[in-house]
Amino acid sequence: xxxxxxxxxxxxxxxxAGGAVGAVVRVWxxxxxxxxxxSWPWPTFLIxxxxxxxxxxxxxxxxxxxxxxxxxxxxxxxxxxxAYTTFSTMQVEALKLAEVDRYGLALGYVLASVAAxxxxxxxxxxxxxxxxxxx
Amino acid sequence: xxxxxxxxxAAVGGVGAIGRFLLDSLIAAHAGRDFPYGTFTINITxxxxxxxxxxxxxxxxxxxxxxxxxxxSYTTFSTWMLESHRLAEDREYVRSLLNIALSLLAGFGAAFVGxxxxxxx
Numbered sequence: 001x002x003x004x005x006x007x008x009x010x011x012x013x014x015x016x017a018g019g020a021v022g023a024v025v026r027v028w029x030x031x032x033x034x035x036x037x038x039s040w041p042w043p044t045f046l047i048x049x050x051x052x053x054x055x056x057x058x059x060x061x062x063x064x065x066x067x068x069x070x071x072x073x074x075x076x077x078x079x080x081x082x083a084y085t086t087f088s089t090m091q092v093e094a095l096k097l098a099e100v101d102r103y104g105l106a107l108g109y110v111l112a113s114v115a116a117x118x119x120x121x122x123x124x125x126x127x128x129x130x131x132x133x134x135x
Numbered sequence: 136x137x138x139x140x141x142x143x144x145a146a147v148g149g150v151g152a153i154g155r156f157l158l159d160s161l162i163a164a165h166a167g168r169d170f171p172y173g174t175f176t177i178n179i180t181x182x183x184x185x186x187x188x189x190x191x192x193x194x195x196x197x198x199x200x201x202x203x204x205x206x207x208s209y210t211t212f213s214t215w216m217l218e219s220h221r222l223a224e225d226r227e228y229v230r231s232l233l234n235i236a237l238s239l240l241a242g243f244g245a246a247f248v249g250x251x252x253x254x255x256x
Contacts, residue, residue, distance in 0.1 A: 007157075015156050016149030023148020023208045024141060027199065031136065048212040055213035056220070074156070083152045083208035087178040087215055087238070088185040091246040095186065110239055117216040125220070 014071040018079020022051075026084050038100045041093040044086065045113055051085035052117040056124035065128060140196050144204040151208030170230055171218040174211065175238055181210030182242040186249025191256065 026047055033043040058076045062069065090113055097106035159173030166172040188202040215238060222231035 012153055012156070015152050019152025019208050020145035020149040023151070023204050024145050026207060027141075027144050027204060030203070052213045052216045055217050059217060078156050078214075079149075079152050081213045082155060082211040083148050085212035085214075086207040086210055087212045087242060088181040088206050088210040088246070089203060090212060091182040091242040092185050092189055092250075094243060095246045095250060096189075110243075113212070114216070114235060114239070117212060118220055121213075121216050121220040 011074045014075040015079040018075040019083035022080040022083030044089050048085045049116045049120050051081050053120035053124045055081035056121040060125045060128040143200045147205040148208040151205045155209050178210045179241045179245045181206050183245040183249040186246035187253035190250035190253025
């Protein structure tokens, strides 16, 4: 190990800025939409689906539609959407549901997250690709 | 929630995102981009650490900052889904399905192991 590709400090700053906003928005939603223990984790579910839609929208637009920009992808994609959505919290929430013997709910929660997440990615990608580019 | 907690959430959210970017770049430089090894490694290690933190005695603002904010930003759901979708688009159906199934199984297992370790330390 040890060979790291060249690091662009402004790219890192864009990722940090996007990540800071993503984390704050996620925590804010979690505090305002808190779900009871042992029930469907709505905040994380909604965050992951909306964040997937946003990432596919930004990634497809930046890659296939707009002229190459150096800092929009790290700011909006890697930074904001990456930090706003979360895999670890989803797994720990599923574990907590399983701990109180809600196995069906735990399984349904992760499977529904994946199904809705993929659907959101597909939808955003399709919308961006169908939109006419105004030259 | 006081201002310093929000400031800390923002700061560690940035750190988590940078950590994810650097580790993903490092792994892709060595393992290639045929399979999303980077995101997979990040999500499984993150599930392990968050499991350990929630299993530990950590609570309140400290758990929020170290766990939800830092590890939550380090791991990512959207990139995992985007990479799975793009693999399927490229007709790499087996890799796409493996990326989803292995992440779900290993992620849950890692959260469980982490939680057990956290509860015993």
